[in-house]
Amino acid sequence: MKENRIYNFSAGPAMLPEEVLEQVAAEMLDKDKSGMSVMEMSHRSKVYQNIIDTAEADLRKLIGIPDNYKVLFLQGGATLGFGMIPMNFATTGKVDIINTGVWTKKAINDAKLFAEVNVIASSEKEGFKHIPSLKGLKFDKDADYVYICDNNTIYGSKYKEYPDTGDIPLVADMSSCFLSEPIDVKKFGLIYAGAQKNVGPAGVTIYIIRDDLLARVPKHPLPAYLDFRIHVSEGSMYNTPPTFAIYVCGLVFKWLLKTGGLEARKALNEAKAKVLYDYLDHSKFYIPYVDKEYRSLMNVTFRCATEELDNAFLEGAKKYRFTNLKGHRSTGGLRASLYNAMPIEGVKALVAYMKEFEDAHK
Numbered sequence: 001m002k003e004n005r006i007y008n009f010s011a012g013p014a015m016l017p018e019e020v021l022e023q024v025a026a027e028m029l030d031k032d033k034s035g036m037s038v039m040e041m042s043h044r045s046k047v048y049q050n051i052i053d054t055a056e057a058d059l060r061k062l063i064g065i066p067d068n069y070k071v072l073f074l075q076g077g078a079t080l081g082f083g084m085i086p087m088n089f090a091t092t093g094k095v096d097i098i099n100t101g102v103w104t105k106k107a108i109n110d111a112k113l114f115a116e117v118n119v120i121a122s123s124e125k126e127g128f129k130h131i132p133s134l135k136g137l138k139f140d141k142d143a144d145y146v147y148i149c150d151n152n153t154i155y156g157s158k159y160k161e162y163p164d165t166g167d168i169p170l171v172a173d174m175s176s177c178f179l180s181e182p183i184d185v186k187k188f189g190l191i192y193a194g195a196q197k198n199v200g201p202a203g204v205t206i207y208i209i210r211d212d213l214l215a216r217v218p219k220h221p222l223p224a225y226l227d228f229r230i231h232v233s234e235g236s237m238y239n240t241p242p243t244f245a246i247y248v249c250g251l252v253f254k255w256l257l258k259t260g261g262l263e264a265r266k267a268l269n270e271a272k273a274k275v276l277y278d279y280l281d282h283s284k285f286y287i288p289y290v291d292k293e294y295r296s297l298m299n300v301t302f303r304c305a306t307e308e309l310d311n312a313f314l315e316g317a318k319k320y321r322f323t324n325l326k327g328h329r330s331t332g333g334l335r336a337s338l339y340n341a342m343p344i345e346g347v348k349a350l351v352a353y354m355k356e357f358e359d360a361h362k
């Protein structure tokens, strides 16, 4: 890392690969001999069309997205998806949702505006410390889709296997784990992710949608921006897309391809998370939040015995310029997000500080 850069453990917006930032800087005044930055460019220009087409092609190659899935780059964050997905796809009016925290609760609230929502499992009583068991889950055979949040950014929990929903499409919010490991797209009817956690700058949300879902016609006509079919027919260009954010995501896709793809990325992410989890498991001072078998590779949550110690920990972290280690406002405690661009050296440096703090306070 460049000397003046810091380890930023933010849950999002989060660190981006330095190589990508450097390329953005190098191209800032003149992208591909256009004489302008991507920010200044018409989204209808040839140069820009090439940027978005290349981004989509690279994403398809990186994940291995089958041809019967469309890729969209839209605005509104994953939050718009909470409502837009039921608006478009809850066509017969029934949706099954597994409740694993704040992000699925928001999805439940929005889906209720358009459908009868059946919460088929929930870990709320246990403080969302685990993913509910998938054994014996009963899906409504008439459900339009089953909805999950793959990686629960706030609690640090992650699905290790997905529910087998048979013919019912599975819809997943992958905002905080997208591109952290390989994705078997065939298992899903729809995958979506806000970019600012693991993929790029805020402002763009990526959707991967199977054709048969798009063939469903909503009961009511929808406002144009809220109709996925319009975005598909216009190639994410119905209106001005988040041009700069898509460009940076495209560079991140190239970086991921160049560094070995998603299998290699997963191995790196596992190695990073292991450094921190191994330390947590050996420490009697820090208390990990999530049940072991559901631990996220991306968001590691823990706390000290008291809130005062948590606050002292955050204060002490300033000496090393570690930032954004505070847990989400709904849970408190501490959280270290280790997205793709966090180097393993950052995790090792954090653990060294944790040890120093533990020795001083135990």
Ligand SMILES: *Cc1c(COP(=O)(O)O)cnc(C)c1O
Binding pocket: 012, 076, 077, 078, 079, 080, 103, 149, 151, 152, 153, 173, 174, 175, 176, 194, 197
């Ligand atoms: C951050 C996050 C969201 C919300 O994303 P916005 O881009 O702020 O709308 C939704 N789901 C998950 C899993 C998240 O981590």
